[in-house]
Amino acid sequence: MKRTVKQNNQKVTALEEDCHLTLERTVRFMRVSQMFMPTLREMPAEAEVVSHQLMLRAGLMRKLASGIYSFLPLGYRTFRKIEQIVREEMDRAGAQELLMSAILPAEYYQATGRWEVFGPDMFRLKDRNGRDFCLGPTHEEIFTETVKNEIRSYRALPLILYQIQTKYRDERRPRFGVMRSREFVMKDAYSFDRDEAGLDLSYKKMYDAYCRIFDRCGLDYFIVDADSGAMGGSGSQEFAVKSEIGESVIAYCDACGYAANDEKAECIPDVCCDDECCMGNDMLPVEKVATPDVRTIEELMDFFGSQPCEFAKTLIYKADDRVVAAMVRGDRELNETKLQNYLNCIELEMADAETVKEVTGADVGFAGPIGLKVELIVDLEVTSMKNFVVGANETGYHLKNVNIGRDFKASVVMDIRKIVEGDKCPKCGAPVKIARGIEVGHVFKLGTKYSEALGCVYLDENGKERPMVMGCYGIGINRTMAAIIEQNHDENGIIWPISVAPxxxxxxxxxxxxxxxxxxxxxxxxxxxxxxxxxxxxxxxxxxxxxxxxxxxxxxxxxxxxxxxxxxxxxxxxxxxxxxxxxxxxxxxxxxxxxxxxxxxxx
RNA sequence: CGGGGUGUAGCUCAGCUGGAAGAGCGCGUGGUUUGGGACCAUGAGGCCGGAGGUUCAAGCCCUCUCACUCCGACCA
Known part of the structure; x- marks a missing residue:
């Protein structure tokens, strides 16, 4: 048999296109008198959000424990229809379905360090011989390992594999019913390519498939640039269903279509106010001002009788084992994700009072950039400020007329603040809006993080060994179901789109x-x-x-x-x-x- | 993990100052009904989350514990 080199943009015949496999086998008749459909007249006390209330009231599911639910017949029909839409679109995009075990041996996660990284979020158990296992919270390692063991040649690439499998995460706070639960079903797909260009193609295929999936589910959604977080990798987008109850905060621009979640959204520095304090003024000499019991920005405003943007705050953080300082304009919020990405640390938290005192020599509330011994990361915006107020690193004192460059130096200047409504769009400059969304899907360009860690390599045309370039792509099935209800209901109940109606x-x-x-x-x-x-x-x-x-x-x-x-x-x-x-x-x-x-x- | 709240019938909840465990809905039976969660009659259903303590006496007070839930922190 002649071997052919697969192309990522492979052609398929019209017949193949038409006959892409569907597994749907559906009972079409149902007499309500025979049905297990326990609807509730009253609102269940435990449910806060609409989708959760309706899923219980309509008899779609019941709770077994916090964050753990059973699907009942009516709910399971819709559940399977969503799965089926996902399956059809993944198949159409050339991905191949398989099924990995939900229970996984520890060693795969130990190899990438995630056995530790996941920490208590992972359900762990031991077999009778005392060997460590977990209930899979995600499957990058297992897919990578499987492909590594079977694929040697560039001829076998590209490859996209997926499964629809139950995942387990011992969330600290399960919430909103099925929206944030400890057991949930996820479609997770993984692409394996020879190079970045191949990854771009695979990524685009998945992206397009996702659009079709969420369109077919009748959802109104954003596609937003996202931080790739602990997944690592070079690029990532999130599919977020517009909803007040969503946990993702999204900055978007009506003018040019830019959208990013708030962890990722780039901030354009604003000149702080008017020419009075910022423009063209000469630098004034630094003044030390006694400010007893004035710690917060609000108190400072009262004290100095000026705008919050005439202050810069210095925040002391603990990043893994080191202590750093970060500086943003007084009225801004620090974007911890941006800081964490720069610092490349696993844990990032505000330093406790004791550490603050050690580093600044003052109580909490009087930290400033001058004379600090630790690394100082300064937000871009601060560089356009002049003659501003900072803490004096001495309890009870602030410094006036401080200027960056003259009075202190930053270790690094970069964008580390959180975007707010009305900020300039980083693409076109129009004011951005802020909305909330439910993250139902996420696509990541992983690059070679996992393939390198796990030795998932292939031989190229020249017989040279190279790591596969990977992407991963998830869709939360339960969450999608809840999101559909959030967007399709009225005071009387659910309004299913025909595509997913039971x-x-x-x-x-x-x-x-x-x-x-x-x-x-x-x-x-x-x-x-x-x-x-x-x-x-x-x-x-x-x-x-x-x-x-x-x-x-x-x-x-x-x-x-x-x-x-x-x-x-x-x-x-x-x-x-x-x-x-x-x-x-x-x-x-x-x-x-x-x-x-x-x-x-x-x- | 910090801070609050709640655990009483299948569901939603009441239960006063410590003194005989309740209602509505749902469920069984018989009947009357039939265009937006009917009505009459009758019945079943409870370790008052669990353990300990105070008291003549605890659903109620005290201690501990467990579960659920909300806010925050955290979260591929």
Missing amino acids: YHVIIVPVNPTETAQMEAAEKIYSELGKAGVEVMLDDRNERPGVKFKDADLIGIPIRITVGKKIGEGIVEFKLRKTGEMVELSIDEAIARAKAEVEKGLAL
Whole structure:
């Protein structure tokens, strides 16, 4: 058999494109009277955010322990549909699915040092022989190891592998139901390329697949530049669903489309206020001012009667084993991620009072740059300030008219502040806005961090050994599900997009004791099901109000109500999303339902 | 990991100054109902989170502990 060198931009035939594998096998009929669907009338006390409340109320899931949930039939159907969308789009992008174990031996993590880095966030256990294992919090090491063991030649690259697997992280504070849980399902993909150019192609494929996935899920999302954090690597973007309850803070620009999360967002230095204190003034002589009990910026403002931007604050940090100082304008916040990246440390925290005293010789609140013995990282913006106030490194005193360059020197000047609403966009200069988002997906260019640590190498055309260039790509399935609910609900319950709805249609006979109504309902039920529509029949002997409330709560996109007008052959057709309701003949209702479902799945 | 809050029926919660464990909803049974979470009758359901202590007497007071939850810190 002739061996061919795979290209990252390989061509596939139209037939292959059409027939990309789908594993979907779905029950299409469901009688509500038979269903395990424990809906709750009242709001569960433990739930704070809407998605969490609705997932419990609609009987999608139940809690087993803090941050650990079981999915019930209705919830699991949607869960699997999201998985399936992810699967289809990964397959379409040429990634290959496999499944790694959830329980993993410690040695792989020890090899990259992450056995220690993860710390208590990792669920650890021992086998009967006392060997260390963990429940996998992420799988970079295992994928890398697997590929390392099997791939030798550049001919086998590029390669993208993925799995949809349960992950375990012993979060310090599980929150918001499934949004931050200790057990969750993640799609994680890993790309292996010969070089950076190959990585760029693989990354782009995954990026495009992600856009399709979140579009199909009906989500409104940002794609933002992100910090690659402990993952290491050269570039990273986050897919964040717009939501007030999101834990990612995003700076974005309507003018040019720039978006970055707040850890990453680059800050353009602002000239602090007006010409009064900044522009063209000569440097004034330094003055020492007694400022007893004046420590915070607010107190300083009162004391000096001036603007916060006429101060610079000096923050003392502990970075692993060393102590450093960081300086930002008085009204700014330090971006710890930026500082941490520069310092290349694992732990970064504000120094305790004792350390501050040791380093500055003064109590907390009087730290300043002059005479400090430790490394001093100064924010870019400070360099444009003149004659400003700093701590004197002496309890009870500040210094006035201090100037960088003349009075003290920075070890390094760089952007270390946090972006705020109204700052200049780093791309185009327009004022940026700040929003919150739920991180549902993340793509990273890892580079060779893991392949080098684990010896995942290949032989190139010249027989030379080179580390594979890797990328990794995650999507939180549970979190995506919750995010869809956050963006698609009203006061009555969930409003599923058709693409992920547990069933497409629910048929509600108003009075199940009326044979005419039941017969018509049964007919619609069987015809829709035969046509491939997923359909529920609410055949419970309940009052109509109960059935309507449940139908709304569980968010079935299309409701067909069979009531009194069945004598005239008329039923009611209602869309959950718009509330639009029309009276149609049975056949028209069936046709309309089929059309709506087709439209909803077309994306 | 720090700071708060809450643990009483399946769910949501009340329970006064320490003195016989309650309501609404849900559930079983019989009946009446049937267009937005019905009504009547009747019934089942409790280690008052756990342990210790104070007291003649503890759901209630004290100590410890566990769980859940919120805020913060932390978080590929």
